[in-house]
Amino acid sequence: MNINAKLRWSAAAAILLLLCLPIPVFAAGTWVTETISSSDTGPGAADISGSNVVYDVLYNEAINYSTPWPWGVLLYDADAGTTTSLAYVSGTDRTFLGGVQTAGDAVVWFEDAGDAFVLFEDASALDINNSVFLYSLSTGTNMSIRSSPEARWPKTDGSRVVWSEIDDETETSTLLIYDIAAQTTDILPMDPWDASSVVLDSDTIAFVDVNTSALVLYDIPSRKRTVVSVPIRTNTTFRHIHGYAMAGDVLLYNTLTVEDSPKRSFNTLTWYSIKEQTNVTLSPVTGLPVENLTEDDKAATFRMNALFTDGNTLGWALETGISESDFITVNAETGAVSHLKIDGDVAFPSIDGNRAVWVQSKMLKDSHLVLATWQGPAEDEPPETAVPETTSTPGFGILCAAGALAVGVLSFGKKR
Structure with a gap:
């Protein structure tokens, strides 16, 4: 294969590779x-x-x-x-x-x-x-x-x-x-x-x-x-359930893995469909489906009773620093993700539609109840219907356009 052909195939492969990369979803x-x-x-x-x-x-x-x-x-x-x-x-x-x-x-x-x-x-x-x-x-x-x-x-x-x-x-x-x-x-x-x-x-x-x-x-x-x-125990590893939430078709659960070599522990967040009996691993940091956890994912620390769902939206609260938290939600239908930075500790989060509540404190003091209301492009548009700023995966039109571009690259090389 000559150098021009290699370049053409490399360009096409690069375009197709881009389609496979997960693109974060952010609710508008x-x-x-x-x-x-x-x-x-x-x-x-x-x-x-x-x-x-x-x-x-x-x-x-x-x-x-x-x-x-x-x-x-x-x-x-x-x-x-x-x-x-x-x-x-x-x-x-x-x-x-x-x-x-x-x-x-x-x-x-x-x-x-x-x-x-x-x-x-x-x-x-x-x-x-x-x-x-x-x-x-x-x-x-x-x-x-x-x-x-x-x-x-x-x-x-x-x-x-x-x-x-x-x-x-x-x-x-x-x-x-x-x-x-x-x-x-x-x-x-x-x-x-x-x-x-x-x-x-x-x-x-x-x-x-x-x-x-x-x-x-x-x-x-x-x-x-x-x-x-089920819990898994080997000579070097112990894995067991560390929290769960359920509503509708959604069962969201967290498993804690403790390893002896190297000595560490990390959480795995899983979205289980009750009807389909299927599991999807989610990144606790981005909210996206993943095949394998990154080091950032493994370093994530969940808050007390951190998982919640109403069947349409699933979410969790992470500890991101000393008395600092992230409140993360994922739309069960669209995959749209929302992130809220919180200056404080979060406990007992609960959600229903476009409203959520949690108990918030700062350095174990000033405990108070917070009500959060989702406000999208329209006041009556909850997270599950809000238009996302980006999409989680390339749409059919993008796939067709990218595919056509890849074919064009190859065809152009043949004509020359």
Whole structure:
């Protein structure tokens, strides 16, 4: 092959190679943030559904073992800009509120009747029951749907509620499920590793099995289990689930790999399609699909309870410096990516449509609740429909044009 032919083939190959390079997607818009909690409350965790934001708070951030801890559950209406108290405990007996979550018409949380300090001081505290509460947004009514010594961490999808309890005989954790319409309770045959991380969405429950440490999807009607990821242990490597979020067809999960040689650990972020049962590895830094993680990807550090999704948008929060964070979202349909730099620590992020919430602090101080609203080219254009500034992969027209250019290069050489 002569030198001109080589050059022509090299030019064509270069053009085709460019088509294979991933091009970042940036949604044409931005997140606009505002603080929605008052200065006399320390938010613990939060959740959002539609315009409803619910969060549990410790009043006056009263971390003092010699005084009561007053706790509350608050509801913020993002449309009206108003805050309503749903529950309050004085904390005189170390009672606290937590595990708040909302979906549809339902808000759930649990009241813990006493912490470890009380149990050590007074054995009679073992006879005090915890309560799981269900609040109806439409009627404004609140009711206890379960009272037992170990009832904790309720989750709801709007039609059902699940929570964990410890079996007195086996001392293992189990899940109970409550049908809101029928007002009936059943026991589910599963033993979650961490009940606070269990996710309920429609007919599916995601959890990590305590016996196998596998990430499992449980279908409620059929009682079928689907194992998504299992831990891997070798002489030099240990890999296990380190966090997950689920909604709709999206299961987003993070696995932590610990290596002995060289001694290091890194996270792998995976997007699993529940319908297709397929996995895609994402770069935690760029949000793009990758075959292999870069060193920057492996160096990424996730925030507490960092993963979130509403089924249309998936996202996570990264630690990028000392009390500095990145809030990253990916559109499940278009692949459009948004990045928000945050001057502070981010915990318990949650998203629904064009709104997101998280608890933010700076150097473990000034804890407050942030509401972020997506503003694209049009005010009513959420991230999932915003026109991206670039595309994630070359479109059909670009492929045709580039292909024609490559053919032209070769044809031009032949004519000469």
